[in-house]
Amino acid sequence: MSKNLKEMDVLRQHLAKHQLKLTRQRELILTAFLRQEHVTAETMYHQLAKKDPHLGLATIYRTLNLFCEAGIAQARHFGTQTQYDNISHKGHHDHLICTGCGTIVEFENCEIERLQEEVATKNGFVIQTHRLELYGLCPRCRH
Amino acid sequence: MSKNLKEMDVLRQHLAKHQLKLTRQRELILTAFLRQEHVTAETMYHQLAKKDPHLGLATIYRTLNLFCEAGIAQARHFGTQTQYDNISHKGHHDHLICTGCGTIVEFENCEIERLQEEVATKNGFVIQTHRLELYGLCPRCRH
DNA sequence: TTGAAATTGATAAGCCCTCTCAACATGATA
DNA sequence: TATCATGTTGAGAGGGCTTATCAATTTCAA
Structure with a gap:
């Protein structure tokens, strides 16, 4: 509950900040969105x-894109x-994606994140965000 | 030259193996494809x-998808x-993408790749491919 | 050389997402 | 609280990218 309030505040x-309005639809979509990964x-x-x-599909697209701009969501192209x-x-996590059945497994790996920072620094970049997706076959699809 | 022959063999x-045929168009497209990143x-x-x-656009799409199935190419959704x-x-490479000016810097990091394999194995996955993109500001856009 | 089977090119169709716009909701202001 | 300028919504049209369709053509094993 308190977490939802936090997101709602964001x-x-x-x-x-952008002269936008809080609508019934935006609240509804945010609440539902926060319940899922x-x-x-x-x-x-x-x-x-x-x-x-x-509730229109266009409104959902618009709102999810709004969440991205607000830093609450992140868009990712899959297929x-x-x-x-x-x-x-919750904290940032990366994905293992099964190309067979579409199953998505989340993982976090500090060591990889550290190496990413290293690469960025070496190139003079300051990382804002990142995306790591491993595509392959899950245990069940491996035969 | 010898490299192109190698890909052609693949x-x-x-x-x-799949009862498909080698056509003039497929040779043409492969040759042009191999010249680029x-x-x-x-x-x-x-x-x-x-x-x-x-040469039709549909043929190009079909052929590039064929290359993916043959393991010569890899599709990546960008925008x-x-x-x-x-x-x-050449070896697989990942991307550093500047959110300011759109500049893309390629990099390779064996250590990260190794850790990815580790994560996959731990979850019972067999990796086919992966995608790593670091978003941030390049040296020039950092002010 | 022949012919079954795969491929091509042109374009229609499909999919996902965004745009359009009239009707409506929000919230700053009085 | 009532007003009203401005942002938002819903429905469907529109648009960009990719795939499906199909008759004509090409490939390649026999």
Whole structure:
């Protein structure tokens, strides 16, 4: 609960800073978004159809993109679709993605993160964010 | 030269194994593909228009996807387009991307690759490919 | 050389996402 | 609290990129 409030505040601040408004739809979508690790606009569209049958798909896309700008979500292209990851609820994590069944396993590896910083520094870059995806076959799809 | 022959052999073997045929277009596209680091289907379409004005865009897409299946190329979604990377000509590389000016710096880091394998193994996965992108500010954009 | 089977080119179709715009909601202001 | 300028929404049209369709053509094993 308190976590949701925290995210809601991040959103509120972002909205205030850009002369945007907090709408019923944005609250609804944020609440549902925070309950999950990754979502697709399409997925949320179906999930939320029960709570608000008139919620439009365009609004979901717009709102998820808004979350990205606010630093609450992160867009990731997977296959032909865009996945929106919840990056603020818990620490950053990377993905192991099964090319067979689409299963996504999350992982964190400090050592890799440290090496990334090293590479960035060596090139004079300051990292803001990163994305690491390992594609392969999960145990079940390996035969 | 000998390298191109090597790739051509990889393709030939893949074709033979799947009852596919080596066509003039496939040779043409492979030769052009091997000369570059990353390409877009659209890019190749324009490049090859001079050599073969009737070469269709669909054929290029089909052929690049074929190269992916043969292990010669690797598809990567970048923005709204698909980039096809030449992964066999030289080693795999990752990207440092400047969020300020869009500059892309390539890098390789064996240690990171090794740790990725470790993570995959720990989760029972067999990695086929991966993608690592570090987003941040380049030296010039840091003020 | 022949012919079954794969491939091509042109374009239609499909998918995912964004744009458009009239109707509506929000929230700063009085 | 009422007003109203401005942002937002929903529905569908539009758009960019990629794949499917299919008749004509090419490949290659026999």
